[in-house]
Amino acid sequence: MAEAPQTGQNKGLTAIDGAMALIVILLLVQIWLLTTTLETFLAGYKETALPAAIVSGLILAACVGLYFFIDRIDFEHRTR
Amino acid sequence: MSLFRRPSADPLWRDEFSVFSDDERYVTRRQFAKFLVLASLGMFVGNLWILVRSWFTRQPVYPAAAIARADEIPVGGVKLFLYPTPKDQCILVRTGADEYAAYSQKCTHLSCAVFYSAQHGRLECPCHNGAFSVRDGSVLQGPPPRPLPRVVLERRGNELVALGLKIQPEAQHG
Numbered sequence: 709m710a711e712a713p714q715t716g717q718n719k720g721l722t723a724i725d726g727a728m729a730l731i732v733i734l735l736l737v738q739i740w741l742l743t744t745t746l747e748t749f750l751a752g753y754k755e756t757a758l759p760a761a762i763v764s765g766l767i768l769a770a771c772v773g774l775y776f777f778i779d780r781i782d783f784e785h786r787t788r
Numbered sequence: 789m790s791l792f793r794r795p796s797a798d799p800l801w802r803d804e805f806s807v808f809s810d811d812e813r814y815v816t817r818r819q820f821a822k823f824l825v826l827a828s829l830g831m832f833v834g835n836l837w838i839l840v841r842s843w844f845t846r847q848p849v850y851p852a853a854a855i856a857r858a859d860e861i862p863v864g865g866v867k868l869f870l871y872p873t874p875k876d877q878c879i880l881v882r883t884g885a886d887e888y889a890a891y892s893q894k895c896t897h898l899s900c901a902v903f904y905s906a907q908h909g910r911l912e913c914p915c916h917n918g919a920f921s922v923r924d925g926s927v928l929q930g931p932p933p934r935p936l937p938r939v940v941l942e943r944r945g946n947e948l949v950a951l952g953l954k955i956q957p958e959a960q961h962g
């Protein structure tokens with residue numbers, strides 16, 4: 709049985725859900741990164757702090773990018 | 789296709805409180821995504837804080853302090869002492885006729901006080917069954933993530949003098 713075609717509204721929601729799932733995955737990686745960096749810092753190692761901060765910043769940038777994507781889809785698909 | 793949306797002519801309240809029930813699904817998702825991005829910002833700030841701390845923490849300077857006389861404790865015996873500050877409890881173990889080892893007494897898991905088990909020849913933590921080697925302070929068993937900080941000792945005549953605290957590399961289990 710063929711699936712009913714998605715309406716524009718639903719397509720927008722699917723795109724937003726996908727982007728949100730990506731943000732959640734990135735956030736989990738970032739939480740892990742923070743805890744391991746803290747752990748190694750408390751163990752007396754300082755070398756990991758800079759690369760971890762850079763990677764965390766990149767993940768934040770990706771999350772912000774995805775948020776703008778969501779914002780744009782939201783703007784385009786909502787009833788005006 | 790641009791990443792950003794066009795500037796909206798609508799007032800802000802229409803963005804945040806939709807008048808159409810269908811749009812509610814969009815608004816709630818966008819607001820939740822905003823919350824997630826703020827959480828991500830929080831994580832980044834945490835990492836930055838660690839970075840700044842790592843730049844501005846200087847190597848501590850430890851005083852030299854006599855902690856015991858060499859013949860004060862028998863082989864297999866233990867003496868507790870405070871080093872480098874009166875708040876830091878440490879443990880000195882005489883492991884051989886002329887061998888001594890001293891460590892911070894604070895377990896690297898959740899800071900319970902470790903004690904020397906002469907029966908097993910190791911330092912043990914009663915809280916979660918952690919165990920450390922008395923030779924080098926490495927983790928032998930249990931949840932502690934790191935070896936015990938080692939007190940650097942020097943023998944001066946009949947006196948044992950503590951010279952510093954050495955934070956040791958990551959534990960090698962097994």
Ligand code: FES
Nearest residue numbers: 895897898913918
């Ligand atoms: S506090 Fe020592 S093992 Fe948990």
